[in-house]
Amino acid sequence: MTLNATIQSVTERIIKRSETPRSAYLARMAAATHKGPSRAHLSCSGQAHAYAGAGEDQDRLATENAGNLGIVTAYNDMLSAHQPFERYPALLREAARSVGGTAQVAGGVPAMCDGVTQGEAGMELSLFSRDVIAMATGVALSHNTFDAAVFLGVCDKIVPGLVIGAQAFGHLPAVFVPAGPMTSGISNDEKAKVRQQFAKGEVGRDALMKSEMAAYHGPGTCTFYGTANTNQMLMEFMGLHLPGSSFVTPNTELRDALTAEGARRALSLSALGNNYTPTCDILDEKAFVNGIVGLMATGGSTNLLIHLLAMARAGGIVLDWEDFADLSGVVPLLARVYPNGLADVNHFHAAGGLGYMIGELLNGGLLHPDTKTVAGEGLEHYTAEPFLSDDGLTWRAGTKVSLNDKIVRPLSEPFQANGGLSRLSGNLGTGVMKISAVAEEHRVVEAPVRVFHDQEEVKAAFKAGELTGDVIIVVRFQGPKANGMPELHSLTPIMQIMQGRGQKVALVTDGRMSGASGKVPSAIHVCPEALDGGPIAYLQDGDLLRVDAVSGDLNILTDGVLARTPVTADLSGNQAGVGRELFSSFRAAVGSADTGASVFGEF
Incomplete structure (x- = not known):
């Protein structure tokens, strides 16, 4: 071929x-x-050190040319x-x-x-x-x-x-x-439903724990x-x-x-x-x-x-x-x-x-x-x-035919014509989105933003009933330089609830989302990150954004946003505790997400 x-x-x-x-x-x-x-090339002493704990393999290591x-x-x-x-x-x-x-x-x-x-x-x-x-x-x-x-x-x-x-x-x-x-334990779909029920307050932690233990067993x-x-x-x-x-x-x-x-x-x-x-x-x-x-x-x-x-x-x-x-x-x-x-x-x-x-x-x-x-x-x-x-x-x-076409399909009959991931770019920067689980009707969202500096603020706003209309949730200062770029996995249940209520909703962040995230459109890994003065640092509540996984657009629609002074954040709470103080040099040296977010630079 x-x-x-x-x-x-x-x-x-x-x-x-x-x-x-x-x-x-x-x-x-x-x-x-x-x-x-x-x-x-090792000295006899060096080899003796290397083989001392090898038990029955000692002689073979010392005297034979075996691998x-x-x-x-x-x-x-x-x-x-x-x-x-x-x-x-x-x-x-x-x-x-x-x-x-x-x-x-x-x-x-x-x-x-x-x-x-x-x-x-x-x-x-x-x-x-x-x-x-x-x-x-x-x-x-x-x-x-x-x-x-x-x-x-x-x-x-x-x-x-x-x-x-x-x-x-x-x-x-x-x-x-x-x-x-x-x-296989309980179905992942069943597990996700219980997580949403817990987020809504419909079931208690005992039911959530039972579900999670049945899934991860x-x-x-x-x-x-x-x-x-x-x-x-x-x-x-x-x-x-x-x-x-x-x-x-x-x-x-x-x-x-x-x-x-x-x-x-x-x-x-x-x-x-x-x-x-x-x-x-x-x-x-x-x-x-x-x-x-x-x-x-x-x-x-x-x-x-x-x-x-x-x-x-x-x-x-x-x-x-x-x-x-x-x-x-x-x-x-x-x-x-x-x-x-x-x-x-x-x-x-x-x-x-x-x-x-x-x-x-x-x-x-x-x-x-x-x-x-x-x-x-x-x-x-x-x-x-x-x-x-x-x-x-x-x-x-191996098999040359799918044994279940609801799970795997041939090239002649794919689930969708293009891949499961999309690159987004525009005046907000560059990001990516996993679209394989996002329904076509949810792949374009144009809405005002609510800006947060961590996921706990988002959850508090949700519980307070503040996130009721169409909204693009922006969570910034979550990039590798700011705090090591944690996944924002705990936002998934509440955003799926909002989507299920009929709201147009999307996430935009310079952080990461869970590798298993899916149904809510999420423009993630946005570069440059807020700590680098990226455009995401200029946004205010109410600014209009367009997140378009079809055309690949990630754009601020409100005029004059980039003429503002970029917002700064107090990151002192991210610097120590649970070992974080040991990684200050990593945060200082790490590259951007679009180069691999590595501390090694160019090899």
């Missing part, structure tokens, strides 16, 4: 834009590769998605031994849960945790004793942080090993299609997962078999063998374009419009939100998974899942077919499904 002209032109544009930083990055990786297996696998883990048992990783090091060590290799836990990285910190001060550390994870990955691998690495992570900032860190060691092969989603990723599961999609589209491994549930035979194969596969790709495939060769411009296509086709999380920029820059690739917008124009929406529909990711996987979608997109010329992956040359590998047979783990051709 001929590659779509827009896919081709956007890719060429990215390659040209990235020529200088990408060349410098690849030169660094080539130099690291040229040094050869790292352990050979040594570094495990970087985000395990903790407070996150349901990461709790299964407790068992993985033992599985990975045994798998490495089965092929003559060894495996060691190189280090751990922090992993926080946005679901726990929503609406709390801890959420102001969430975005910054991505860059901490990247740095912790660098520390873990800095001992320079590994020939390949596996990365254990799932949730919102963890996978992007691990990818950034992995690219600093891009001369090593890397396989990302997921934990899988928890089994066991180990594994949350089953809605938020940032965590969008990460898993990306790792398949970009070739860092084993095919079909993203949505296999935890603590099953198939999950364990895929985990073990991840270790064997990573070692097989090292420079010690004949199939050397470093991470820097996998994560090229085409791979990132494939990831963006997957984001659009599945209606994935808006958080990836920040993370993908930062992930790409770590490998010398410069993405722009314009790339996302142009790709969205030609990539149809092929999936409806909550909040874009009623199904969860388990239903999506059963209906054909990522393998089916990749096959459809490849056949339609909407993906680069010739990328390198951990499964081999070509994305076609990712149309296959893993199975257990008498001979162990094997892959078979």
Whole structure:
């Protein structure tokens, strides 16, 4: 199938834009590769330190030229998605031994849960945790004793942080090993209804708690299609997962078999063998374009419009939100998974899942077919499904038809003709909107604004009965420099209530929204942020705005707004407590959302 002209032109544009930083990055990786297996350069004392705790693997590490696998883990048992990783090091060590290799836990990285910190001060550390994870990955691998690495992570900032860190060691092969989603509990739609009832005061906290515990009930990723599961999609589209491994549930035979194969596969790709495939060769411009296509086709999380920029820059690739917008124009929406529909990711996987979608997109010329992956040359590998047979783990051709057209559809009959995300720009700045769950009649809102400086002010105004007419709610001083850019997830229930009452309502913010947000049009990540004196800092109550996801307009309609003096805010309450005082240097150094909101600057 001929590659779509827009896919081709956007890719060429990215390659040209990235020529200088990408060349410098690849030169660094080539130099690291040229040094050869790292352990050979360590002193005897250094090697003895590295092997002292390796138990039965000590002699093999010291005397044989077998591959040594570094495990970087985000395990903790407070996150349901990461709790299964407790068992993985033992599985990975045994798998490495089965092929003559060894495996060691190189280090751990922090992993926080946005679901726990929503609406709390801890959420102001969430975005910054991505860059901490990247740095912790660098520390873990800095001992320079590994020939390949596996990365254990799932949730919102963890996978992007691990990818950034992995690219600093891009001369090593890397396989990302997921934990899988928890089994389905109560429906996400039912959970959302109870949240709205609680926001209205119709049910008490006991009913809310019962509902939440029925939804989040066991180990594994949350089953809605938020940032965590969008990460898993990306790792398949970009070739860092084993095919079909993203949505296999935890603590099953198939999950364990895929985990073990991840270790064997990573070692097989090292420079010690004949199939050397470093991470820097996998994560090229085409791979990132494939990831963006997957984001659009599945209606994935808006958080990836920040993370993908930062992930790409770590490998010398410069993405722009314009790339996302142009790709969205030609990539149809092929999936409806909550909040874009009623199904969860388990239903999506059963209906054909990522393998089916990749096959459809490849056949339609909407993906680069010739990328390198951990499964081999070509994305076609990712149309296959893993199975257990008498001979162990094997892959078979996946379904070529949707097994439930209410969840996944073919290119010939998409849910909508273009992607699930929209770029907005105008005299208010630049932002993005997830439109895959926004009904067409809600995609254009022109209304006066109410301006707030945090989400608690919005909730207080709602409870006081002040938000009754058509309104665009502006929440500013929520950008990365102001307070770490927390998600404003707790606004979702009340804004859905307002929309349900027949009000025209939208959100405009320089902060983030939940990766699972959807039904209310939300122009988020607005740049420049208020603390940088962006136009959003000039708005006053009653100013008229137009938020238009169809035309991509984000405009102030009231005359003279930008002639005013920009508003300032007292941010002293954001500077300390719950660890925030440790991140003052991050707030001072962080870049804008449209460059990835990273503290690293240009690599």
